[in-house]
Amino acid sequence: MIQPFTPEPIRFVAEDGTPVQPLPERYTPEVLRDLHRLMLQAREFDRKLITLLRQGRTTFYAQSSGMEATQVGLARSIRVGHDWVWPYYRDHTLGLAMGVPMAELISQCLGTNSDSCRGRQMPHHFAAQRQNFVSISSSIASQVPPAAGNAMAQKYLGVDEITVCTFGDGATSEGDWHAGMNMAGAAQAPALFVCENNQWAISTSIREQTASETIHIKAKAYGMPGYYVDGNDIIAVMEVCSFAAEQVRSGQGPALVECLTYRVGSHSNADADAEKHYRTREEVDAWLARDPITRLENLLAHLGHPVTAEERAALIAQTHREVDEQVLAAEATGQPDWRIMFEDVYADLPDHLRQQEAFLRAEQTGGRA
Amino acid sequence: MTATQTRPEAAPMTTGRTINLIQAVTEAIAEEMERDQRVVLFGEDVGARGGVFMATAGLQERFGKHRVFDTPLSEASIVGAAVGMAVRGLRPIAEIQFADYMGPGFDQIISQAAKIRYRSAGQFTAPMVIRTPSGGGVKGGHHHSQSPESYYTHTPGLKVVMPSTPYDAKGLLKAALRGEDPVIYFEPKRLYRAAKGEVPDHDYVVKLGEAAVRREGSDLSLIGYGGVMPDLEKAADALAAEGVSVEVIDLRSLVPWDRDRVLTSVQKTGRAVLVSEAPRISNFMGEVAYVIQEQAFDYLTAPVGQVAGFDTPYPYVQDKVYLPGANRIVAACVQALNY
Numbered sequence: 037m038i039q040p041f042t043p044e045p046i047r048f049v050a051e052d053g054t055p056v057q058p059l060p061e062r063y064t065p066e067v068l069r070d071l072h073r074l075m076l077q078a079r080e081f082d083r084k085l086i087t088l089l090r091q092g093r094t095t096f097y098a099q100s101s102g103m104e105a106t107q108v109g110l111a112r113s114i115r116v117g118h119d120w121v122w123p124y125y126r127d128h129t130l131g132l133a134m135g136v137p138m139a140e141l142i143s144q145c146l147g148t149n150s151d152s153c154r155g156r157q158m159p160h161h162f163a164a165q166r167q168n169f170v171s172i173s174s175s176i177a178s179q180v181p182p183a184a185g186n187a188m189a190q191k192y193l194g195v196d197e198i199t200v201c202t203f204g205d206g207a208t209s210e211g212d213w214h215a216g217m218n219m220a221g222a223a224q225a226p227a228l229f230v231c232e233n234n235q236w237a238i239s240t241s242i243r244e245q246t247a248s249e250t251i252h253i254k255a256k257a258y259g260m261p262g263y264y265v266d267g268n269d270i271i272a273v274m275e276v277c278s279f280a281a282e283q284v285r286s287g288q289g290p291a292l293v294e295c296l297t298y299r300v301g302s303h304s305n306a307d308a309d310a311e312k313h314y315r316t317r318e319e320v321d322a323w324l325a326r327d328p329i330t331r332l333e334n335l336l337a338h339l340g341h342p343v344t345a346e347e348r349a350a351l352i353a354q355t356h357r358e359v360d361e362q363v364l365a366a367e368a369t370g371q372p373d374w375r376i377m378f379e380d381v382y383a384d385l386p387d388h389l390r391q392q393e394a395f396l397r398a399e400q401t402g403g404r405a
Numbered sequence: 406m407t408a409t410q411t412r413p414e415a416a417p418m419t420t421g422r423t424i425n426l427i428q429a430v431t432e433a434i435a436e437e438m439e440r441d442q443r444v445v446l447f448g449e450d451v452g453a454r455g456g457v458f459m460a461t462a463g464l465q466e467r468f469g470k471h472r473v474f475d476t477p478l479s480e481a482s483i484v485g486a487a488v489g490m491a492v493r494g495l496r497p498i499a500e501i502q503f504a505d506y507m508g509p510g511f512d513q514i515i516s517q518a519a520k521i522r523y524r525s526a527g528q529f530t531a532p533m534v535i536r537t538p539s540g541g542g543v544k545g546g547h548h549h550s551q552s553p554e555s556y557y558t559h560t561p562g563l564k565v566v567m568p569s570t571p572y573d574a575k576g577l578l579k580a581a582l583r584g585e586d587p588v589i590y591f592e593p594k595r596l597y598r599a600a601k602g603e604v605p606d607h608d609y610v611v612k613l614g615e616a617a618v619r620r621e622g623s624d625l626s627l628i629g630y631g632g633v634m635p636d637l638e639k640a641a642d643a644l645a646a647e648g649v650s651v652e653v654i655d656l657r658s659l660v661p662w663d664r665d666r667v668l669t670s671v672q673k674t675g676r677a678v679l680v681s682e683a684p685r686i687s688n689f690m691g692e693v694a695y696v697i698q699e700q701a702f703d704y705l706t707a708p709v710g711q712v713a714g715f716d717t718p719y720p721y722v723q724d725k726v727y728l729p730g731a732n733r734i735v736a737a738c739v740q741a742l743n744y
């Protein structure tokens with residue numbers, strides 16, 4: 037039984053790796069190592085994608101470095117491919133941990149022919165049908181009301197799926213957020229709302245974002261439990277999210293989980309100079325000291341199963357190799373041509389688009405229709 | 406036929422400085438804030454960060470946090486609060502980070518800002534400016550590239566403006582701020598740094614509702630606004646090289662728009678090609694075409710041509726193909742000339 041509305045974030049492991057409460061049995065060394073592998077892989081994926089950006093091979097990237105425990109922990113708390121997820125744009129680590137192939141993520145970021153979304157969206161906005169990982173909209177909080185509807189459909193259909201909806205702290209200011217939360221609450225729909233509170237919305241701090249002490253207490257207004265968790269403690273995230281998810285699944289209505297974490301990098305490449313403009317080096321350093329990957333390594337060491345430097349280096353090298361291979365493979369498929377513009381606008385091609393397609397075909401082929 | 410290259414309003418006689426479009430926006434805001442204590446500026450990341458495009462860089466430092474401030478991430482709050490402030494006597498400038506994100510504030514724009522004067526018979530008004538970067542060409546995918554001006558030109562009570570030069574950007578923004586109506590001020594983001602030009606050192610405004618003739622011509626009127634204007638000029642250059650004299654008109658304001666200037670031009674040239682990058686259906690240029698055929702039908706020697714975006718969401722990879730470039734504009738002009 038995990039309590040909602042705790043004054044402090046729930047945690048299981050301290051920064052130095054000492055458990056602050058007994059660890060449930062399911063966290064065997066193998067499980068912990070698997071989590072560690074996923075988090076490190078996601079971190080290195082970020083690093084590699086930033087390099088691609090610098091090389092001009094992609095045009096946008098929003099890192100999730102520092103937030104790995106939140107996203108991997110959430111992925112491990114739900115039934116992948118069974119439950120449905122309405123994510124936001126910073127969720128590639130969630131996607132990776134849910135088993136969206138790295139090749140798919142990379143293809144989408146490069147907008148190549150291998151991109152399952154066909155180069156339509158800007159980088160980092162993927163969709164993955166097999167994982168029920170619904171398409172990402174850039175428009176902040178616009179996924180929240182549809183997530184409520186998805187959950188209402190699940191209730192209507194009488195299935196034991198739940199809907200997971202993620203968002204940043206900034207998103208909780210949008211009207212859509214409140215509308216979706218209220219709707220899900222009123223309908224008692226099986227929705228799990230997860231706030232990845234990384235404390236900044238581009239340059240706006242959580243303190244400027246809301247006068248509310250925390251995000252999770254807002255759940256009260258919508259008639260659902262709000263859980264407060266240390267988002268850099270992967271075990272705490274898994275314990276709280278799994279508990280909340282099963283409550284939601286069992287028909288208790290929706291729940292909100294606030295994962296308190298930090299984005300250590302910039303908001304995106306459009307904001308590479310965060311420290312210069314709006315936050316201090318000291319703040320970043322303080323959060324680097326609470327790094328979720330280091331914390332799990334400290335726990336593994338504490339439990340007598342340390343990750344050796346060689347193991348770590350090998351894992352990093354393997355991820356880098358994998359990304360490099362997938363980038364080359366994706367690039368080799370080429371870029372989708374102009375035809376993709378007209379497909380998927382509607383289920384069938386209406387006449388006016390047929391005409392515009394013919395116009396563009398003539399233009400692109402130098403008049404040969 | 407000779408291509409006349411005079412530019413009566415393109416570069417007004419100034420002895421000023423050469424700046425780019427985004428600097429023009431910043432200067433206009435700063436000067437108006439200096440001039441009028443009622444002017445306040447707010448939006449997402451406009452404060453310490455200086456805006457994601459740096460349009461408001463340095464303004465918070467200069468005018469203080471009470472006049473230049475970051476808001477919560479909520480366009481409904483930003484626009485709605487601006488309405489309330491305007492009603493209570495301030496002159497708010499609300500920045501919406503991208504025109505694509507006006508959606509969450511749409512109801513506040515069309516239900517409150519646009520209508521409060523009318524429904525209260527002028528007892529309450531909302532003079533305010535909503536500034537927002539719009540348009541494509543920056544590899545932003547559909548959420549950072551759209552041209553939603555027609556949603557707003559379709560709403561009575563709103564004025565809608567889109568400059569394409571630093572001179573106009575500064576003069577129009579100042580005029581908008583000194584006016585008595587809510588103005589949606591679109592900034593063509595791909596011209597932020599690309600469009601450079603002179604602005605005078607003295608205070609000036611560009612009246613809303615007046616088009617600019619960028620070059621005079623006698624064979625065809627090429628009419629556009631915003632981000633496509635450099636392409637119109639390129640197309641006119643290409644046609645001039647072929648001996649075709651094109652008159653290039655920059656609408657600058659969509660509501661109100663300069664019917665007289667457009668009609669005078671079309672009556673002279675007998676041909677019009679209208680250019681915008683927004684999707685074609687319900688495109689504002691459809692209105693311009695309608696007025697031309699209604700008022701200048703007898704002068705036309707060819708159907709009014711239109712070059713617009715395709716009726717698809719703005720694509721990421723095919724960003725450049727989507728936009729009507731100079732070649733597509735030339736092709737439409739040739740079609741009108743050969744009719």
Ligand SMILES: Cc1ncc(C[n+]2csc(CCOP(=O)(O)OP(=O)(O)O)c2C)c(N)n1
Binds near residue numbers: 126174237303
């Ligand atoms: C409706 C809307 N307004 C503005 C933006 C521009 N924007 C993109 S990300 C962002 C900050 C989001 O912060 P938060 O929700 O906390 O998520 P984080 O990026 O911190 O993970 C903003 C303002 C947007 N994408 N959508």
